[in-house]
Amino acid sequence: MSDIFSILDIRMPMSETYRLLCNRYGNGQGPRVAVVAGIHGDEFNGLGVCYQLTAFLNKLERENPEALRGTIDILPGVNAIALDNGSRYWPSYDADLNRRFPGNPEGSPPHRAPAALLDFLSGTDICIDIHASNIYLQEASQVRMLDRFSPELIPLAQHLNLQVIWVHAASTVLETTLSYNLNIRNTKTLVVEMGIGLRYEDGICTALFEGILALLKAKGVLANVDLPEIHAPEPPIIATDKNKDVHYFNAKHSGFFVSIAPLWVPIHPGDLIGYIVDPLGGKLLEEIKSPKAGRLFTTRPFPMVYEGSLVGRLLLDSDKSRGEAA
Amino acid sequence: MREEILRIPSATREDLVLTAFHFGNPTAKPHVAIVAGLHGDEYNGVYAAAQMVHRLTALKPEQIPGRITIIPAVNVFGLNTGSRFWPFDDTDINRMFPGYALGETTQRIAASVTAALRDATHLIDIHASNSALREVPQVRLYDQDLSVVEEARSFGLPFVWRRLPSAAVANQMTYLFSKRTPNAYILQAGSAGRINKGFVQDVVEGIGRFLTHVSAVAPGTFANDSNGTESIVLDSTRIGFCYALDAGIFVTAVSTGDPIEEGDLIGEIVSPLDGTVRATLLSPITGIVMTLRVSPVVYDNDLLARIASTEPESHPIKIRSLREDFEMQ
Numbered sequence: 001m002s003d004i005f006s007i008l009d010i011r012m013p014m015s016e017t018y019r020l021l022c023n024r025y026g027n028g029q030g031p032r033v034a035v036v037a038g039i040h041g042d043e044f045n046g047l048g049v050c051y052q053l054t055a056f057l058n059k060l061e062r063e064n065p066e067a068l069r070g071t072i073d074i075l076p077g078v079n080a081i082a083l084d085n086g087s088r089y090w091p092s093y094d095a096d097l098n099r100r101f102p103g104n105p106e107g108s109p110p111h112r113a114p115a116a117l118l119d120f121l122s123g124t125d126i127c128i129d130i131h132a133s134n135i136y137l138q139e140a141s142q143v144r145m146l147d148r149f150s151p152e153l154i155p156l157a158q159h160l161n162l163q164v165i166w167v168h169a170a171s172t173v174l175e176t177t178l179s180y181n182l183n184i185r186n187t188k189t190l191v192v193e194m195g196i197g198l199r200y201e202d203g204i205c206t207a208l209f210e211g212i213l214a215l216l217k218a219k220g221v222l223a224n225v226d227l228p229e230i231h232a233p234e235p236p237i238i239a240t241d242k243n244k245d246v247h248y249f250n251a252k253h254s255g256f257f258v259s260i261a262p263l264w265v266p267i268h269p270g271d272l273i274g275y276i277v278d279p280l281g282g283k284l285l286e287e288i289k290s291p292k293a294g295r296l297f298t299t300r301p302f303p304m305v306y307e308g309s310l311v312g313r314l315l316l317d318s319d320k321s322r323g324e325a326a
Numbered sequence: 327m328r329e330e331i332l333r334i335p336s337a338t339r340e341d342l343v344l345t346a347f348h349f350g351n352p353t354a355k356p357h358v359a360i361v362a363g364l365h366g367d368e369y370n371g372v373y374a375a376a377q378m379v380h381r382l383t384a385l386k387p388e389q390i391p392g393r394i395t396i397i398p399a400v401n402v403f404g405l406n407t408g409s410r411f412w413p414f415d416d417t418d419i420n421r422m423f424p425g426y427a428l429g430e431t432t433q434r435i436a437a438s439v440t441a442a443l444r445d446a447t448h449l450i451d452i453h454a455s456n457s458a459l460r461e462v463p464q465v466r467l468y469d470q471d472l473s474v475v476e477e478a479r480s481f482g483l484p485f486v487w488r489r490l491p492s493a494a495v496a497n498q499m500t501y502l503f504s505k506r507t508p509n510a511y512i513l514q515a516g517s518a519g520r521i522n523k524g525f526v527q528d529v530v531e532g533i534g535r536f537l538t539h540v541s542a543v544a545p546g547t548f549a550n551d552s553n554g555t556e557s558i559v560l561d562s563t564r565i566g567f568c569y570a571l572d573a574g575i576f577v578t579a580v581s582t583g584d585p586i587e588e589g590d591l592i593g594e595i596v597s598p599l600d601g602t603v604r605a606t607l608l609s610p611i612t613g614i615v616m617t618l619r620v621s622p623v624v625y626d627n628d629l630l631a632r633i634a635s636t637e638p639e640s641h642p643i644k645i646r647s648l649r650e651d652f653e654m655q
Contacts, residue, residue: 254335
């Protein structure tokens with residue numbers, strides 16, 4: 001049976017104990033896979049994916065226990081105190097946990113939790129770190145990775161039933177994230193970004209859940225098991241900074257942004273992405289139109305913008321980046 | 327001269343205006359830049375920088391042979407609402423450097439500050455601690471060159487702390503400046519969220535001594551100020567870091583600036599529910615209380631105090647818990 005245990009207990013000043021909880025399926029044998037969510041306390045989609053996984057694996061243990069050939073660790077609530085009140089950062093320290101790796105095992109809580117998590121996950125073969133954007137931007141389901149890790153990560157990411165694989169140039173490296181610290185320690189770590197903060201979006205979470213099962217089956221962690229049908233079998237589009245596959249839309253005016261073009265519908269040159277108005281004076285400040293063809297994989301439902309605010313990202317139409325790059 | 331170095335409109339409020347003040351000859355050297363308020367809750371730094379503007383405005387041109395640029399309040403919206411980070415998106419402006427002039431607001435703010443520092447020969451970046459800690463006025467620097475350490479002594483503040491940079495400071499204003507120009511100093515004084523008037527006075531007079539030392543102002547300009555103190559130069563091996571051994575309410579027995587002997591009581595951690603003493607904190611070394619926790623609610627391993635050694639360098643320090651801390655980067 002699965003085993004729920006804590007990898008770190010931190011006594012809080014009053015009467016509560018913070019616990020970094022893991023639900024482990026399997027007996028530690030075979031390939032080891034981890035699914036991590038809730039590093040940012042305002043991102044809830046990952047918790048929903050974890051629920052779908054734990055419910056599925058509970059049923060599998062009852063009905064077909066032989067199907068599990070590896071070890072699966074599910075950690076849905078890393079930043080448990082923040083998740084409980086919907087704040088992005090670790091409360092009272094205002095600390096971004098995903099800028100605290102590799103952490104410090106002797107530090108204060110927002111340094112100790114990253115250190116404990118990294119230590120626990122070391123030796124894991126594959127880790128999926130699920131994020132849900134922030135409260136401003138809506139993201140198509142995507143995996144983001146650094147160029148230098150992409151040869152090993154792209155073949156894994158292609159199983160995940162997502163829309164985009166976005167390969168970043170080296171200049172954007174952040175050395176203080178979980179994914180960077182795991183990847184340099186040879187745990188192949190996929191950062192999923194999808195949806196928007198403070199929401200649970202069932203459809204995209206189900207798609208990722210199905211994708212994770214497909215990955216588990218492909219890597220031999222699950223065998224002889226009927227998996228749910230994949231709902232969106234279209235392969236992901238690979239976008240790279242190197243090939244300039246992404247066009248950014250930034251506000252030229254501060255104001256109230258009205259988002260028009262939805263995620264992932266075909267965009268033609270001249271199509272309206274959105275417009276910015278002045279609510280007090282009733283003026284139209286700016287219409288934002290696409291200069292090129294493609295699909296929006298980032299939109300901005302949050303209407304307040306300043307000059308320079310990101311209001312959308314367009315994945316440019318291009319045959320070269322379709323699917324086969326790996 | 328007062329200059330608007332950035333203006334960004336807002337949808338619902340007045341424009342964001344970032345202001346710099348210029349003193350002296352625009353082509354003179356040295357060019358000392360003074361920046362404060364990168365964090366919107368660090369009022370001590372903003373107040374000290376504003377006082378410098380006030381003092382320099384009263385001088386005659388011949389009293390300023392160098393050039394001085396002051397940006398007293400970078401996080402202007404955060405200062406209006408008492409928030410450390412940029413309030414709109416909770417971004418730490420001091421992690422956005424060197425910035426990007428066409429980017430998000432905090433990137434633009436960082437870029438405009440970077441542009442203002444372009445030909446500065448010296449940088450003074452004034453901070454308070456966060457709201458949990460109180461700091462005796464001190465100079466921190468990243469460059470390990472001894473001439474820079476000597477220059478740091480000219481502030482005449484109690485401590486000069488030579489620090490080693492970590493990955494966490496990769497996009498910090500002063501760290502990036504120090505990679506180009508080593509004469510970069512972070513001043514720390516007091517706590518966020520309040521004015522520690524005596525500490526601010528120390529910082530203002532210290533900057534006056536520094537400006538005189540580097541010949542940005544003429545000798546004798548601030549003749550009525552105190553002469554300051556002989557700085558104790560520290561690196562992290564000369565500091566006793568004191569961490570909470572349990573969670574609870576921290577009740578202090580000392581104050582910042584107090585001399586303390588090895589084994590003396592610093593404070594106790596008490597159960598907030600039944601009053602039991604959960605942990606007793608004793609000083610690991612003989613020295614001066616440089617940093618003290620002022621926010622009483624603590625978790626175990628929270629930083630509670632830093633004791634600056636007053637033993638001679640040759641004297642080996644016995645410290646139970648000695649490590650570079652990550653709290654105040």
